[in-house]
Amino acid sequence: MPAAAWWGHGGGVNLLIVDDSERFVRSARRLLEREGAVVATAATGAEALAVAGALPVDVSLVDVQLGAENGASVADALAAARLGGRILLISTRGADDLADLLAGSAAVGFVPKSDLSVAAIEAALRV
Template sequence: MVTLRCLLVDDNRHFLAAARELLEREGLVVVGAATHITEAIGQAAALAPDVALVDIKLGAESGFQLARQLSVTPRPTPVIMISTHAGDDYADLVASSPAIGFLDKASLSARAVRELLSTV
């Protein structure tokens, strides 16, 4: 199985630490973690992750804005939107964004990430 390299983007540092631990324990390599858009864009450019897991709400910033920006870079990064809210709450926004899918944070796992990536 190919090792996936992922970038985590969330404004909650506690979630970033917990998600990193979970995903790495399940075999993903977390190459970076960012708390805002500017930091995430810089890390995506420098680290070239296979996927970015992006919280829908990044404090005053929008994860959808970041997804759009990451989709038009010289090396576009696939984005999976994440949230504590149910997917139904954001289904239309996710569908109209460049994100490849959505995971609620309670369902976050390496397997779920791999399954979404296999659909693109």
């Protein structure tokens, strides 16, 4: 679905952050909620599937490295289950370092954690 078809509906986009760093999740949630997003969180792939199955999710932000789990595999599982909306991978690493992983994943794009914002998410979905 094109970003313009959902962006800003009902007062904000419904995001799911899948990341095992509590510190990052707290900071990202505060930032994105201040920008008008509605944010749910999960720390594992299993939690992500459960949350995305229970709540409306427009975009999932999945960390590339989830402890012992591979974020691309979690993205693939969400996509296979038709959950989580459009999926973006996030990481502290740059897109160039992750090009092969991104190309082989169900994720539609990438946002560096250092650049995370509603505008960056929207821009990544337009590419």
